Amino acid sequence: MFHPLRVSAIERITDDAVAVTFAVPPELRETFRHTPGQHLNVRYSVGGDEIRRSYSICAPATAEPDAPVLKVGIRLVDGGAFSTYALKELAVGNVVEAMAPTGRFVLKPRPGHFAAIVGGSGITPVLSIAATLLAQEPAARFCLIRSDRTAASTMFLEEVADLKDRYPGRFHLVTALSREEQAAGLPPGRLDRERLTGLLPALLPVSSVDGWFLCGPFGLVRQAEGALRELGVDRSRIHQEIFHVADDGPARSVAAAVTAPSQSTLTATLDGRSGSWPVQEGESLLETVLRSRADAPYACKGGVCGTCRAYLVSGEVRMDRNYALEPEETGAGYVLACQSHPVTPEVELDFDR
Numbered sequence: 232m233f234h235p236l237r238v239s240a241i242e243r244i245t246d247d248a249v250a251v252t253f254a255v256p257p258e259l260r261e262t263f264r265h266t267p268g269q270h271l272n273v274r275y276s277v278g279g280d281e282i283r284r285s286y287s288i289c290a291p292a293t294a295e296p297d298a299p300v301l302k303v304g305i306r307l308v309d310g311g312a313f314s315t316y317a318l319k320e321l322a323v324g325n326v327v328e329a330m331a332p333t334g335r336f337v338l339k340p341r342p343g344h345f346a347a348i349v350g351g352s353g354i355t356p357v358l359s360i361a362a363t364l365l366a367q368e369p370a371a372r373f374c375l376i377r378s379d380r381t382a383a384s385t386m387f388l389e390e391v392a393d394l395k396d397r398y399p400g401r402f403h404l405v406t407a408l409s410r411e412e413q414a415a416g417l418p419p420g421r422l423d424r425e426r427l428t429g430l431l432p433a434l435l436p437v438s439s440v441d442g443w444f445l446c447g448p449f450g451l452v453r454q455a456e457g458a459l460r461e462l463g464v465d466r467s468r469i470h471q472e473i474f475h476v477a478d479d480g481p482a483r484s485v486a487a488a489v490t491a492p493s494q495s496t497l498t499a500t501l502d503g504r505s506g507s508w509p510v511q512e513g514e515s516l517l518e519t520v521l522r523s524r525a526d527a528p529y530a531c532k533g534g535v536c537g538t539c540r541a542y543l544v545s546g547e548v549r550m551d552r553n554y555a556l557e558p559e560e561t562g563a564g565y566v567l568a569c570q571s572h573p574v575t576p577e578v579e580l581d582f583d584r
């Protein structure tokens with residue numbers, strides 16, 4: 232369900248990125264309280280077309296009774312309708328519709344040693360995770376390894392520096408710039424699997440890190456995951472969120488090439504109400520549901536954000552690509568409706584589970 236939220240502040244944080252803060256009215260405080268790492272799905276109409284996007288919340292999570300601070304980071308994406316609008320036209324006082332924060336790339340504060348490898352705007356959810364953890368859990372430590380092109384293009388530079396000043400013994404920052412020399416930090420160059428495999432053991436005791444958070448472009452996240460696996464880190468300790476997958480990016484099919492039945496029927500439950508509809512040729516199960524239920528949840532329609540996650544009650548589906556669900560989730564029967572096509576004549580999804 233979408234709620235109208237008024238923009239209360241817009242800060243330019245780099246040449247091509249802004250931080251947008253929304254005012255949360257008292258009656259929506261509980262709805263918009265987020266767990267660090269979650270994102271906000273927003274929608275806006277431009278020229279009669281509805282645009283939906285998901286943006287990670289960068290502000291630390293507040294505890295009751297404090298009002299939640301709803302601030303997201305938005306970087307301009309080439310040809311991105313909402314990011315172009317946010318950077319060029321969005322103004323304080325405008326109203327944007329948003330759903331309650333969602334997402335499973337989260338860390339609830341607890342004692343332990345945590346680390347993140349982020350690239351570009353991938354810092355956004357990790358900033359919320361690190362700031363909340365360090366403020367609320369005195370027995371926690373956090374190591375942030377961040378990769379950016381240049382210092383000028385680095386988002387949330389001040390906020391990260393502030394964590395370093397505030398928690399000198401518990402926050403460790405390592406910066407890699409791919410196109411610029413820097414006085415401190417790593418020599419220039421990309422953080423790929425080989426470099427990370429050599430670098431990580433020199434930075435921290437890899438095997439005793441309680442949770443790894445990888446966030447950023449597809450390539451960086453995959454390279455970092457490969458390095459951690461090579462260093463013996465268990466999959467269950469690696470959490471990842473991918474930003475910006477090119478449309479022609481490699482697909483991760485859950486079920487490889489299978490023939491679709493000539494006619495399939497989808498039954499779906501959403502907000503406690505069920506319905507059945509024929510699936511038209513070529514469309515995703517999300518599109519089938521959206522023809523009759525405009526309230527079906529989605530944002531990216533690209534297999535990245537996970538907003539359309541649904542439980543597969545019966546039947547089989549084939550997913551075009553999946554950058555959002557962890558293997559445990561697909562193993563437990565969850566699918567991305569925006570990427571799913573029927574493999575059996577009858578398919579049933581439950582969006583409420």
Ligand code: FES
Pocket residue numbers: 528529530531532533534535536537538539540555567568569570
């Ligand atoms: S809508 Fe984003 S993964 Fe399906």
